[in-house]
Every structure is written in C-alpha cells, then in structure tokens.
Amino acid sequence: MGDAGEHQRPLRHTGQLNGEGSMGAKLTAMYGVVAVALLMAAAPVVAQDGQAATSETNETLFQNVRIFDGTSPRLSEPTNVLVRGNLIAAIGGEARPTASTKVIQGSGRTLMPGLIDAHVHLAFGALTMAELASPDLTPAKAGEAAAANATQTLMRGFTTVRDVGGPIFEVKKLIDTGRVAGPRIWPSGPTISQTSGHGDYRTPGEGPRRWTGKASQAELLGAGYIADGRPEVLAATREALRGGASQIKLMAGGGTSSAYDPLDVTQYTLDEMKAAVEAAEDWGTYVAVHAYTPRAVRRAIEAGVLVIEHGQLLDEDTLKLMAQRGIWLSLQRLQDSTPDMTAQRREKREPLIEGQERVWPLAKKLGVKLAWGTDFLFDPQQNAQQNAYILRLKTWFSSAEILKLVTHDNAQLLALSGLRSPYRGELGVVRKGALADLILVNGDPLANIDLVADPERNFAVIMKDGKIYKGQ
Template sequence: MRFRYPVIIGTLLLVVIGLMTQVGLAQNQSSPNPPSQAPTNTLFENVRIFDGVSEQLSAPSNVLVVGNKIQTISTGSIPAPDGDVTRINGEGRVLMPGLIDAHIHLFMETSTEEDLVAATAAPERLLQQAQENATAMLMRGFTSGRDVGGPAFELKRSIDRGDAVGPRIWPSGAMISQTSGHGDFRQLSDLPRTPTSKLSLAEQFGVGAIADGVPEVLRRTREQLMQGASQIKLAAGGGVSSAFDPLDVSQYTEEELRAAVEAAEDWNTYVTVHAYTPRSIQKAIRAGVKCIEHGQLMDEETARMIAENGVWLSMQPFLDDEDANPKPEGSESRAKQLLVAEGTDRAYNLAKQYNIKTAWGTDTLFSPQGATRQGAKLAKMVRWYTPAEVLRMATSTNATLLALSGPRNPYPGKLGVVEEGALADLLLVNGNPLENIRLIENPGTNFLVIMKDGVIYQNLLG
C-alpha cells in the first residue's frame, strides 16, 4: 500500500476528532498499572554507578531512594529508613539514570495506514495506541520524552495523575506552521483559505497550527502555552514527510519567528524549530530561537553560528538503514529522505568540531517496528561518539535541554543524573553499557529494574 502522508494525517484526524472528550484517556484500561502508583523507599545495594556525567563507573556503592528522590549514595552501608523498604541486590551491576528521548511524537509513532483504515470502525483504538506507545516507551527504559508535535496534553496529564503508564512528557502541542509549511497537512482541495474557512482537521486535533503573519503566530503560540506547552515548536523549513514543501525551502520571516520567540520568552520558555538548511537555521538563530531540530544539511558557517550563539542542536541519527521512517521507493519523500541521510555524518562531525550542545532523539513516524528500536537508535550513535558520550547525551545532556523550559518545566527537580537529591528515574542494567552499549537494545532482558519517580515499573530480580 502506498504511503501517503497527507492522507494518513487526514484519516487520523477524521476518526479521532471529538474522541479526546468522548473516550477520555484516563478511562482507558488497556495499559498495565504498576504495582503501586506511589513511590516507596528502595535500597539498591552493591551497584556500580554510571552517574550520567562521568566516563567511568563508580566503586561498588549503595543507593537509597526515599519517596521520589535519591537520598543517599555511599560506598559504605546505608541504614534503612523506617517503614517498608524494597532491597535490591545489584551484585555489581550498573545503576544508571533513566534514558531521555528529546524528539518524540507519541500520537504518530505507531499508527500505520492499515491501523487507520481499521480505526474507522473502532476510532478509540488510536487513542489506545498512543497510550500503549507511552507505556512501551517507559518499559524500554525511556523515563522522559520531549513531544515536539501532537496532541499529547491529555495523555501527559493522565500519566501524571497515575491513570496511565508512561514517561514524563514535555509537550509542545501543535507544530506551528506557515501556509504550505511542514506543519500544513491540508490537501490542495482545501485551498484557498478564507476568513470564514473552518480550521483544518490537523488544527482541530492539535497536530499542526497554521499561522501567517505576526498576529497569527502570536495567537497560535499563546494557545499552545495556554494548554500547557513546556516549549514551542515551529516549522522553519522544508520537511521529508510533508507533501507540499520542498526540502530546500525556508519558512517564516525573521519577524514572524521573533514574534513566537518573544511570546515564549514572556512565559519564560523557548522556541525550537524544525530546520535542515543553512538559510532556515541561520534565520531562526537571528530571531532568537534556542534549539534546532534536525540540522542535517547545515554547513560549516552555520555550525559556527550555532556554537557562537549557544544554540542547541537536537539531532537524530537519520541514515539510509533499517531504522529509516518508511517512504515508498521513487517518491519525492524518499528522495528527500536520502538527502537528509547523506548529510547526517557531516552534521555530527560539525557538531563535534564546534562543540555544539547536541541532544539526541528518534523522531519515529508511522512505524510500530521503528518505535520498538528506540534503544537501537541510541546505540548506533557510537558511529560518532564513545559509549560514555552516547549515554551522557541521552541522560544528563538531554535533561539540561529539558530544563531550558524554566518555570514551564512540568517536573521541577534534577533529572538525567544519579546523585543525591536528584529525581529517582533509574535503570539497573544486566551488564556494563559503557563496555557494551548494545545492552540497551534489549530492555526486556537487560533492564532488570526500571524506576520512574521512585516507582518501580519493572523488577526482574524480585
């Protein structure tokens, strides 16, 4: 069956409009619940720690988690606190921070065209898939994710309430796009748009938000913030999957981009933009954007500009391999995908050369199999970095990017590290990932304990 991105988006939206209120994610019982929704005291004994920063493991240590925070780390014995304590003997295994994916789309990662056809008879299934996707992500050891486009607000709230199981979510809400931009999911038959035109399905559902001119950009930015966005996402250049914007085009004027930046800064947070090319990246930086998503086609001048301005580069290891998002051979999207893949090596080498603040993410779309390979997509980063650098990127470095949301950070506290006072998002690994990073490809076997916010979701030793 031929992959048709606008048709898939349209079908997705058509069958779920209104279901967010009619079905309610909190009432969906398809996802498993942890043994307890409240954190308990846990004592990890005889573990070696990758703390998210160092390149070496610690000496054999003990780690006490009280509630949802790490209270004590010691090479000596730790007196157990009063009350129930879960003791876990690590037997010298590695304790490390939970993994963080800086570029996810929870509502679009695992739905295929076949799923969407079936969903016309049972539309609530798409909502179930998003929740199941979130649960599976947590059970792969990813305790946090930045959702940079899609209606993730209610799913996040359901997880935070304990009604659903999943990672911490930093939602952007709808991706804001100009007409004909990467976030404009309309068909040509929907044109022209007039002052009395209804919002497109993508806008109604919260996947994209079309805005042209400063007043509309301000309105759409403020709408996402009103709904609980922790950061704002704009499309500043052409995309691979979108049908009507060539990869080389730049989107939005500098004035429009600056309007979004100022509106976000008024809320003490930041703007990130989808951009591949030098022109689109440089324009965004001049407008005050703090993070670039992708960047695979940047040149050396652009890399230098990113570094000099302290801008983040949120990249994904896009290669022409088994993890590429599905695109039909001979299609325009496939041609664009190959161009991006060709630029990935150069972009990572430039990021290293100029010491750019580089985050890691997956950006999986419409690929249930691709979603399951989240850990494998991280492990392949050893093509450019050492295992320690890769794991640091997916823990403490990504956590620093998440904290850029400032007061809009939905989870105050320190993440991505194993240190006293940090939030207790932890993995106990059956082996040493600094020596064999491929251990993270098989979380069902190798992540013996998965803990988020002090709650144990998997314990293969218990």
C-alpha cells in the same frame, strides 16, 4: 481531566468564524470522551508489566550496585543507593535501610539514570500516514494509540521524552495522574506552521480555513496549527502555551514527510518567527524550530530561537555560529529509506542521510551543544527500535559519551523550559537529591554499550519518579 470546555480549540482554528456552523460545539463533545476512551484502551497495557509496583513503604534501597552517574566515564565502586519518595535520598554509607525499606540486590550490576529521548512524537509515531489522514480518526483514537506508545516507551527504559509536536496533552495528564504508565513528557502540543509549510497537514480535499471557514482535521485533532502573519503566529503560540506546552515547536523549513514543501525552502519570515519567540519568552520558555538548511537556521537564530531540530544540511560556518551563540542542535541519525516509504519521501531523505554523516562529527568537533532523539513518524513498527538507534552513535562517540548524551545532556536541554518545565527536580544523573528515574542494567554499559539495545533482557529494574515499573 477538568471541564471539557478547557480543551476547546480557539475559534480561528475550529472554523466557527463569525458565528458560522457548530464545529466548536462538536469538538467540545469529542474531547469530553477522550479521557474515558484513553483509560479503556490503556488499561490492558498498564495492568501488567507497565503497572507501577505498590508497596507499604516509600523507600527502596539498591544494594551493591556500581553507578553510572550520567557524566563520569567510569563506574563507581560497589555502593548502595537509597530512594525515598521520588528522590535519591542517599548514596554510599548514608544509604541505610530500615525494617520497611524495599531492598533490591544489585549484585554488582550498573545503576544509571533513566534514558531520555529529546525528539519524539508519541501520537504521530503511533499512527500511519493513512490513519492520520483518515476521516475516521478521532481525538480519542489518536490518544489511545499515543497512550499505548507511551507505556511501551517507558518499558524500554525511556523515563523522559520531549514530545515536539502532536496531540499529547491529554495523554500526559493521564500519565501524570497515574492512570496510564508512561514517561515524563515535555510537550510542545500542536506544531505551528505557515500555509504550505512542513506542518500543513491538510489532505488534498481540505481547503484553507481562511476562506472556507473550516478547520482541517489535523487542527481539530490538536496535531498542528496553520498560522500566517504576526497576529496568527502570536495567537497560535499562546494557544499552545495555554494548552500546556513546555516549549514551542515552529516549522522553519521543508520536511521529508510533508507533501507541499521542498526540503530546501525557508519558512516563516523573520518577523513571524520573532513573534513566536517573543510570546514564548514572555512565558519563560523557548522556541525550537524544524530546519535543515543554513538559511533557515540563520534566520531562526536571528529571531532568537534556542534549539534547532535536525540540521542535517548545515555547513561549517553555521555550526560555528551555533557554537558561539550557545544554540542547541537536537539531532538524529536517520535510518536508510525503507521499501514502504513513498518515492517522494525516499527522495527527500537522501540528502539528509548523506548530510548527517558529516554534521554529527563536525558539530561535535566545533563544540555545538548536542541533544539526541529518534523522531519516529508514521511507522509504528519502528518504535521497537528506539533503543537500537542509540547504537547508531557509535561511529562518532565513545560508550561514555553516548550514555552522557542520552541522559545528562538531554536533561540539560529540557531545562531550557525553565518555569514551564512540567516537573521540578534534577534529571539525567544519579546523585543525592536528584529525581529517582533509574535503570538497573544487567552488566556494564560503559564496557558494552550494546546492552542498552535490548531492554527486555538487560534492564532488570526500571524506576520512574521513585516507582518501579519493571522488576522486583
């Protein structure tokens, strides 16, 4: 976990400005116990189905399987796949077991890449809005919830996720060191927002840090930074990168779950947005922005942003521009408003739900680079529907296109992080030399895509990084 001092927030975000108070020291003490609390909370989850299988050998042979390789619209003929260590070592005639190789009988079932969700919030998705705003919420409690969510995500077959905002760095370390079962995480860390922006998570009783000298609870939790002007945006971006961000998440427009900003507003000036892009580019990575409207997206593109998150209100001209520039659209298909949503949030979502019915097919037609994610927020019960949300794409995509989108295509988006990618190797495909993130499916998902919606019944084996987390 490293020294607790590594996780101190910068003075500008802790409220310890000009020597005021001892908030920085208190924060250091809080983070010093995060690892212990996470381990204690996650242990019961990991000790059962989520625990990686141990074996005397580091070889596994999937025998007599048909392969969906991540790109082909057809399954392969029955074949064998050999995993050695964390890589796919051989396919076909070269895949021969030794006396110590663990053999899994495929019996003609489908072997496919692990699923990838390109837009998650493991912490925010594990907490309600009331919990996030509660003064009782500590970094340790938020981490416990995120760790449990991560384990459940892996057990649904999502071997990789891109976490685009929230306190996730500590959980990722626990996963990567094998102390918590969970997917590979491409983390953004704290979101970066202007005052009154979509990432301004202050409660009504919290004043501005600039004048009160006190950071908001959300900033102390590592949920987000409020940064105004080029110097603050540069500093916030660099702080996120220092913490381990593989890409930067910037709020460029209004949102449905934020209290202060209407959906139509454009956030951050061009110069502020360029500051984030320049700082990210210096680290060899990119900025993704939360934005819905053509005005916000066009400003982001002008600033050098490479990925647009959401975009359900985009027009045809802006989508054409994105296609021409090679800008990614990381899109979701939202569910209809639920009764437990606030009236404000329900009203904000209505134009997005209407707009997504037009944007998805139009973006596909125009050749925009598409990625898919769920974006579950503040409704922990919704997480269990993660696989079912893949089926919402059936309106516009074939089964083969859907599977390619949630494996190979999402992996191409992850590759934008370049040298800041936290894992080395090829994801989203089944081919020799690729990372061994694999699912053995009971049946043919190309013929029946509905199989992926019930991972408990239909995913016989889930392997991540060459280790089996579910199955034999």
